[in-house]
Amino acid sequence: MTDGTLDASPGEIASGPPGDGHADRPLPGGRTDTYRHPPLVRINHWLNVTAIVILLMSGANILLAHPHLYWGVRSTFADPWLSIPAIPNWLLIPQGRNLAEARTWHFFFAWVFVINGLIYLAYGFVSKRFGRRLWPTSDELKGTWASVKEHARFHFPKDEEARNYNVIQKLTYVSIILVILPMMLITGLSMSPGFNAVGGFLLDIMGGRQSARTLHFISAGLIVGFIVIHVFLVVWTGFVNNMRAMITGWFVLEPSDHTKGDGA
Numbered sequence: 001m002t003d004g005t006l007d008a009s010p011g012e013i014a015s016g017p018p019g020d021g022h023a024d025r026p027l028p029g030g031r032t033d034t035y036r037h038p039p040l041v042r043i044n045h046w047l048n049v050t051a052i053v054i055l056l057m058s059g060a061n062i063l064l065a066h067p068h069l070y071w072g073v074r075s076t077f078a079d080p081w082l083s084i085p086a087i088p089n090w091l092l093i094p095q096g097r098n099l100a101e102a103r104t105w106h107f108f109f110a111w112v113f114v115i116n117g118l119i120y121l122a123y124g125f126v127s128k129r130f131g132r133r134l135w136p137t138s139d140e141l142k143g144t145w146a147s148v149k150e151h152a153r154f155h156f157p158k159d160e161e162a163r164n165y166n167v168i169q170k171l172t173y174v175s176i177i178l179v180i181l182p183m184m185l186i187t188g189l190s191m192s193p194g195f196n197a198v199g200g201f202l203l204d205i206m207g208g209r210q211s212a213r214t215l216h217f218i219s220a221g222l223i224v225g226f227i228v229i230h231v232f233l234v235v236w237t238g239f240v241n242n243m244r245a246m247i248t249g250w251f252v253l254e255p256s257d258h259t260k261g262d263g264a
């Protein structure tokens with residue numbers, strides 16, 4: 001690895017300049033404050049959360065204008081693939097059914113999401129952050145099953161092993177960034193009348209407008225699934241520490257029982 005974060009062996013806290021050019025800060029009790037997220041990533045993340053929440057809530061309002069999904073080119077009203085049950089009013093933007101206003105919110109925040117996402121992607125590639133922080137190595141991939149079993153027992157890494165994302169986190173973040181979010185964007189774009197005028201081929205690839213609408217709904221569902229698990233893990237693995245990392249950039253590495261035993 002290139003950023004010096006992995007120079008220490010497991011159980012030993014590195015004393016060099018590890019996190020994105022910031023040296024570790026030793027804390028009492030063998031704990032270490034390490035720098036994890038640069039300002040751009042933090043601003044990007046919270047803007048993305050805002051945009052996605054508004055997109056989901058305004059999208060729900062749009063969906064309620066015709067709460068049935070189909071495959072193919074046309075809606076066969078008699079035979080939907082899926083009918084959406086009532087969605088509580090507090091989950092809608094704006095409050096109360098209003099297709100025109102919901103579309104205004106949806107399209108505005110779609111642009112916020114796209115521009116923000118492009119900045120994050122450009123930064124991730126140019127700074128090589130993706131390679132250093134998010135892309136799993138082949139050794140890590142070999143340990144995926146072991147990591148799944150550890151997670152299933154709710155054992156999460158500590159000290160040096162917690163310095164970087166574990167393989168499950170890496171795979172989840174990479175899939176959401178490179179597969180699910182682009183899928184939501186492309187299926188959404190394919191339905192836009194403006195885009196159809198120049199790129200109608202997208203609708204053909206999706207198998208028609210109704211299929212595109214259904215695929216857009218499925219990607220939104222996958223994102224909701226991701227958010228539920230993501231937020232659950234943020235809370236479970238140390239809400240204050242994780243949130244502090246995504247707000248200030250600094251993350252505390254707790255010593256493992258093994259390290260404590262060494263008197264470190």
Ligand code: HEM
Pocket residue numbers: 036037041045048049052133173176177223226227230231234242243245246251
């Ligand atoms: C209220 C909702 C959310 C909360 C509280 C939350 C919280 C967090 C926190 C605390 C981290 C840092 C974890 C760590 O340092 O170990 C993180 C990272 C991340 N989150 Fe979220 N998140 C939320 C929603 C989302 C959404 C909607 C997405 C995208 C669909 C998302 C994508 C990511 C990604 C990709 C990372 C890794 C970023 C990187 O290191 O470059 N999060 N989140």
